[in-house]
Amino acid sequence: MNHPQIQFREHHHAEIDLDQLQNLFEIAAFWAKGRTIKDLSIAIANSKPVISVWDDTKLIGFARATSDGIYRATIWDVVIHPDYQGTGLGSKLVETVLSHPQMQVERVYLMTTYQQKFYEKIGFQTNNTTTMVLYNQANLSNMTTAEVQLSESLGA
Template structure:
């Protein structure tokens, strides 16, 4: 991970974004690349990680940046997972938005994802006596 460079505010080109999202199986996003690129470009913040010219990770947040942020996407190429890169990106966001009251995300309900986010200081909404709702249009 020593060769990985973290960049703030860099929007990767469509081909690199497609490769990353496809690699982690997020095909619901890659079905409409124009929409995905618009979403990335209109995010509150985008942080990317690069191994030379190879996009290996992307984290994007949406929100107002003052009272709430939502970690919309965090993707790490499979070959780069388990190296601490995801935690590094999360910790950057948590430090930069430490004054924001609510930092929210939704993720797959697996042992792996629960363990990852809990190890980075996140708790399930029920731990705050809250419930989350979502509606997904397909």
């Protein structure tokens, strides 16, 4: 890929264009549709690193992570605009997140619905033994497990 105008940037809370990020999620991330600007702001404020990918002034990629700085970290919200998928930017984005000092931990986790092969190429392995989830949202409290799984698969 040879796009000299493509830039990777690390952000602090107030530096990211949340309108462009919300739009990118609507276009390219079924699992993030409907996220509000307020919620995005809170998530970013509690994440480090926060990495974005820009083609000139257009936001075309994003990822963030949370970490305790020594034992565990989790990568969240990896997304590349559809027009740029398949160009290597997604791999470079994840590698950029992984190279951050906050990510130098024993284990890095992530969750994915359909992109297992993509992450395996970067070195991630499927782990069926340690992952559990607590659905801690009021609107999910009366749903069955099957309803919750269907809701997640539809990006609700």
